[in-house]
Amino acid sequence: MCKTTTQSNPTVADLSRKVYTACSKGGGGKTVFIRIFDEKRMMDLTSSFLDGEIFPELESFFNELDATDGIPQAAKEILKTYSFKVIYEDRASTEAERQKFGVMDFPVYLESTEGPTALTNSEAEELLESHKLPGLTYTFLIKLENGQEELKHEPADVYGSLKAFLGDSSKIGIGIPGNFLDNDQTLCRKIAIVLIDRLIANPDIALSIRRKMFVAILKHEIGHMFGLTHEQNTIMHGSYQVGPLITNPTYTNFQLKIISLALTKLSNN
Numbered sequence: 001m002c003k004t005t006t007q008s009n010p011t012v013a014d015l016s017r018k019v020y021t022a023c024s025k026g027g028g029g030k031t032v033f034i035r036i037f038d039e040k041r042m043m044d045l046t047s048s049f050l051d052g053e054i055f056p057e058l059e060s061f062f063n064e065l066d067a068t069d070g071i072p073q074a075a076k077e078i079l080k081t082y083s084f085k086v087i088y089e090d091r092a093s094t095e096a097e098r099q100k101f102g103v104m105d106f107p108v109y110l111e112s113t114e115g116p117t118a119l120t121n122s123e124a125e126e127l128l129e130s131h132k133l134p135g136l137t138y139t140f141l142i143k144l145e146n147g148q149e150e151l152k153h154e155p156a157d158v159y160g161s162l163k164a165f166l167g168d169s170s171k172i173g174i175g176i177p178g179n180f181l182d183n184d185q186t187l188c189r190k191i192a193i194v195l196i197d198r199l200i201a202n203p204d205i206a207l208s209i210r211r212k213m214f215v216a217i218l219k220h221e222i223g224h225m226f227g228l229t230h231e232q233n234t235i236m237h238g239s240y241q242v243g244p245l246i247t248n249p250t251y252t253n254f255q256l257k258i259i260s261l262a263l264t265k266l267s268n269n
């Protein structure tokens with residue numbers, strides 16, 4: 001989530017603040033739907049730096065993850081069985097859609113913080129509530145300890161992170177996973193918000209670099225939706241520094257393992 005989650009120490013109040021029922025069962029479905037909603041037509045403003053279509057590129061990227069160089073065999077076998085669809089809509093999601101979002105739905109909102117249609121804090125919070133995001137979730141990391149791979153988790157205060165994100169103009173996106181790997185629990189709500197105007201308007205980043213940044217930020221936030229936490233000098237780098245984001249065009253092997261674990265857990269849920 002793009003406020004370092006290690007700084008969040010959720011309290012009992014956070015835990016009990018928002019607890020929702022589980023979302024629809026996965027039933028073994030193997031298609032992941034990345035649903036991009038652009039109610040404010042933010043994509044119309046990106047023509048200055050977008051060269052070619054970005055969403056088909058993103059879809060291919062996810063569909064080719066199983067062919068990543070050096071990917072662990074087990075993750076490869078799992079990822080091979082999934083397909084990814086990126087669906088762009090120049091409208092808001094409807095209440096009926098949000099009600100029906102299930103384990104394989106990854107809603108991403110393109111938003112703006114400037115002008116009359118700026119996303120306010122309360123609107124952002126309502127958006128999360130309407131997706132039934134719990135108050136507390138976890139992000140995951142695989143670490144090597146004494147040569148053994150250990151799956152670690154970190155708690156994340158969902159609504160606190162949202163507020164910190166909106167208030168920090170250096171942050172461009174936030175991605176929030178459900179707690180799908182830990183404690184055998186079934187909450188699988190997830191969401192990403194990308195404040196694309198913060199990238200469009202940033203004069204410090206050359207136009208040619210902004211496209212790469214946009215793609216990288218989508219991969220980063222969708223990575224969070226799979227439960228990935230920040231890791232320096234990977235695509236999950238903890239800040240929007242151009243270097244680490246665009247020089248790491250894909251997930252690391254450990255991150256791919258977590259994505260494959262999350263997918264397995266979600267589709268069998």
Ligand SMILES: [Zn+2]
Pocket residue numbers: 001002003175220224230236237238
């Ligand atoms: Zn992040």
